[in-house]
Amino acid sequence: MTAKATSNCSIVVESKPSAVVEVCKQIIAKLEANKFDKDDIFAIHLTLEEAFLNAVKHGNKMDPTKKVTVEYGVDLEKVEIFITDEGNGFDPDHVADPRFGDKLFEPGGRGLLLMNSYMDIVEYNERGNRVHMVRYKEKPNFSKN
Numbered sequence: 827m828t829a830k831a832t833s834n835c836s837i838v839v840e841s842k843p844s845a846v847v848e849v850c851k852q853i854i855a856k857l858e859a860n861k862f863d864k865d866d867i868f869a870i871h872l873t874l875e876e877a878f879l880n881a882v883k884h885g886n887k888m889d890p891t892k893k894v895t896v897e898y899g900v901d902l903e904k905v906e907i908f909i910t911d912e913g914n915g916f917d918p919d920h921v922a923d924p925r926f927g928d929k930l931f932e933p934g935g936r937g938l939l940l941m942n943s944y945m946d947i948v949e950y951n952e953r954g955n956r957v958h959m960v961r962y963k964e965k966p967n968f969s970k971n
Contacts, residue, residue, distance in 0.1 A: 885911030
């Protein structure tokens, strides 16, 4: 049986932290309709909140005149999410690993670590203002033989 996307949606919201509630509500409803288990839903919800709040806080600098765009698709095999802000972007390779050295006691970088831990794919556009995340129900084997 081939999985077909049950939703390919786009949501554009004000750049404010409280806007994440409606975004999460819509995506979680699609996850439940596609029989994602509670562990997957928890991981996706947490990651979605983190990525969205990063877009609002770090990308759009809490500017309520800017927008955050969330595009997503959910099917029987995976959820795919794109979050785009109107900020200048960043280079994720220049964010220090928060698990080591002086960064251990600083708050920065933990959200990116969390996103990479819970999602199977996390990648950014060249500008660094758009994140693409995917989580599969059945974990694919990405190793190269």
